[in-house]
Amino acid sequence: MPELPEVETTRRGIEPHIKDKQVEDVIVRHHQLRWPVPRGLKAKLVGHKVQSVSRRAKYLLIEFDHGTLILHLGMSGSLRIIDRALPAEKHDHLDILFGHGKALRLTDPRRFGCVLWSEDNPQQHELIAQLGPEPLSTDFNGEYLYRQSRGRKSTIKQFIMDGKIVVGVGNIYASESLFLAGINPKRIAGKVSRERYDKLTEAIKQVLSAAIKQGGTTLRDFVGGDGKPGYFAQQLNVYDRKDKPCPVCGTPIRQFVLGQRSTYYCPKCQR
């Protein structure tokens, strides 16, 4: 599932191929994603050049001179640069065809992703304006997280997965970060100390940037190949390792459900 590192990997993978390229055609095969794909999308885009591809949280922003295409990959979406003649398969919902023989293709079996068009500043878009800070920015630090947490009764795992608090910490990296910081995911956010929040913000930054680096190593394969960045291959300490030994102390990893999300932790290392 695309978490922030995979979205960033995608951004880096596609931008060099579409920047300054002009849209020649747009093919929408399935309009019903998380929200309907705008009906007039083709008319909006044809004849315009991509100026840049940026990222905010897990949203990709493809900027044109007259507006921005806002994409989210949901949990099963991927974007690839393909030869524009490549036949579409079952879940290929959108192609943006460029003049140089290439196309940007969106594939998303579960259709939790979205494609939206914004003519205003995309940072003010209703889905983006209310988001918390980027985890890799300096705005995100122990003091910030500590302040936000005061009075909160939710568990710390649900707290750090709340996009209004901080973006880009999905289910996998929430478990991994709490492991690195030595914090039990069931702890009440409002009762965790400032010192532990320092540790936790560092852990989140460390886990996410390591994953981005891993995605970076597979960029070449990603663009030319099967569209699956290789960060899944990264070493996960606890996620999906139920009953397997903790890499630090050997205690079996425990799994339970928290807020409808599978949660993994080491009962000895995380208190």
Added chain:
DNA sequence: CCCGATTCCTGTAGGC
């Protein structure tokens, strides 16, 4: 305001 539950969707894994 805050929080937990529900919802969208389909591929995959597990049980029989």
Added chain:
DNA sequence: TGCCTACAGGAATCGG
């Protein structure tokens, strides 16, 4: 082997 069901998950939205 094949069918059936449960489950996975990002994040908006609903209900309490």
